[in-house]
Amino acid sequence: MFRLDAAKRARARLLNRVHARLAARAKPATAFVSQPEPRTVGSFARGRQLTAGNLLFAGHLVEAPGAIIWDISPPDDAFVEEIHGFAWLDDMASVGEPETRRIAQAWLFAWIARYGNGTGPGWTPELAGRRVMRWLHHAIFVLGGCTPDQSRAFFRSIAQQTIFLNRRWHSSTPGLPRFEALTGLISAGLSLQGMESQADPAIRALGLECARQITEAGGIPTRNPEELMEVCTLLIWARDALHDAGRTPEMTHLEAIGRIVPTLRALRHADGGLARFHGGGRGADGRLDTALAASGVKAQRAQDLAMGYARLSGGRTSIVIDAAAPPTGLASFNAHASTLAFELTSGRRPLIVNCGSGASFGEDWRRAGRATPSHSTLCLDGFSSARLGERSRVGPVERELLEDVPRGVPTEISRMSDGMRFEGGHDGYLRTHGFTHARILELTFDGRGMVGEDLLVALSAADKARFNEKLDGSRLAGVPFDIRFHLHPEVDADIDMNGAAVSMALRSGEIWVFRLDAAGCELRLEASVYLEKGRLRPRATKQIVLSGRAMEYATRVRWSLAKAQDTAIAVRDLVQDDADVMN
DSSP: OHHHHHHHHHHHHHHHHHHHHHHTTSOOOOSBSSOOOOOOOOOHHHHHHHHTTEEEETTEEEEOTTOOGGGSOOSSHHHHHHHHHTTHHHHHHHHOOHHHHHHHHHHHHHHHHHHTTSOSTTOSHHHHHHHHHHHHHTHHHHHTTOOHHHHHHHHHHHHHHHHHHHHHGGGSOTTHHHHHHHHHHHHHHHHBTTOHHHHHHHHHHHHHHHHHHSOTTSOOTTOOHHHHHHHHHHHHHHHHHHHHTTOOOOHHHHHHHHHHHHHHHHTBOTTSOBOOOTTOOOOSTTHHHHHHHHHOOOOOOOSSSBTTEEEEEETTEEEEEEOSOOOOGGGGTTOOSOTTOEEEEETTEEEEEOOOOOGGGOHHHHHHHHSGGGSSSEEETTBOSSEEEEEEEETTEEEEEEESOOOOOOEEEEEOSSEEEEEEEEOTTHHHHSOEEEEEEEEETTSSEEEEEEEEEOOSHHHHHHHHHHHHHTTTSOEEEEEEEEEOTTOEEEEEGGGTEEEEEOTTSOEEEEEEEOTTOEEEEEEEEEOOTTOSSOEEEEEEEEEEEEOSSEEEEEEEEEEOTTSOSSOOOOOOOOOOOOO
């Protein structure tokens, strides 16, 4: 099987090179059908950094003032992928200054001179789709002040990439990469003179991909919230491009947007960011709200779970819980062992978080971020609730897939007299220890108080026998467990009440107090990390850790989290966030 997969990948790479060379000989477009409008918004601060020569891609900082980006020796494949996708053009266009424009133009035309003949690592369908969209969105920015020869080179290259996409989009990885390839092909086919015929098959293909990849509940197989937002954004761009051209999108295309939007709203924290699960981050500031507003879908609640996540909200507080089994197979290349983990945000301030994806900080951090101890949930005996398995190539790199995942994850959300209750469980520790982990979370309607309960239960005779084996192996010392609550880096936390509580101050001025209500369980405040895209290194933070030992067939740990009595109901949070990503 491995040899067959390797042969298939080699054939795909060969065909990409062949069709890239053939496309380079095709007849070019000469102009736009209509003036393109920028649909992407980048980071002004990041654009200024790129202008100054501080090149931060895939977690690597290269300081090269005045250099052509293609002359830099790339640290790894992820760096190569980011620069050839041209997403950095969003950031440089957001600056718009003459020097920034000059550098962006130099990089773009250098790419055409070096790789426009169909050679180099940028000729994959997903990268070509991503690149074509940026060239179209920022055409006015990059063509301003260009010579006629440069303008002709631009149109020739973008037309060649469009032809390549038309021939090779089907070889892209299903999911976000394929949506990127098809959206780029549709956008270019509708925008460039003489390319209209390229768009027609892509419009139909996009409708089919929506039917295949978007579930009835508005989710995607990877269960990555940030990836779902990016897919939704691409579908909105494609829909708007079709409407601008007087064309009608496929019904499955429009229905997919309508299904995704309620799910994204359920995964949106009170501060406007996404819940950070299964390889996804919070998303660029404002990107989620922009997508929700542009969707045109009326606000509505997701039915039951949203892509396997449960949401509790009250007052200024939002909680998102991973309430389903992790993805499996190829969809699990970024999946985390995070079942029953949760994040809590109060107003504009995250309080309880997961460590996040460490992919941009190297393979070791990536593996660490996927493990159960990097999430705000219970970890038993140092084991993760799901295990990393065999490596498989997904796109340009090999990734470890998730295996031995929880199978049974029953959940229920109910209404109490003073709030909402979540009840869930998973069997991820059943085979190894005979335990089912159950978690109950209750949030008051005003959002000021939360009560939690974690249970380890051996239910059947076989489960009890397995636990007894573990207990005997520990010489009756019990099976150790830790319940972790990772804090956001901007939370100021200290042990209080002689070690019985933790006081946490947010930058908004709110004070939250965590209390433990369990005999034989130890409360500690330990070091942790916050893995955030766009940073040079992980951010130091803290975590609350409840440690104990399971000695019986049923172990229960109760805890609570509440705002201090003197914290106002409404807080005017005027503190500005740090916009600098270079730290």
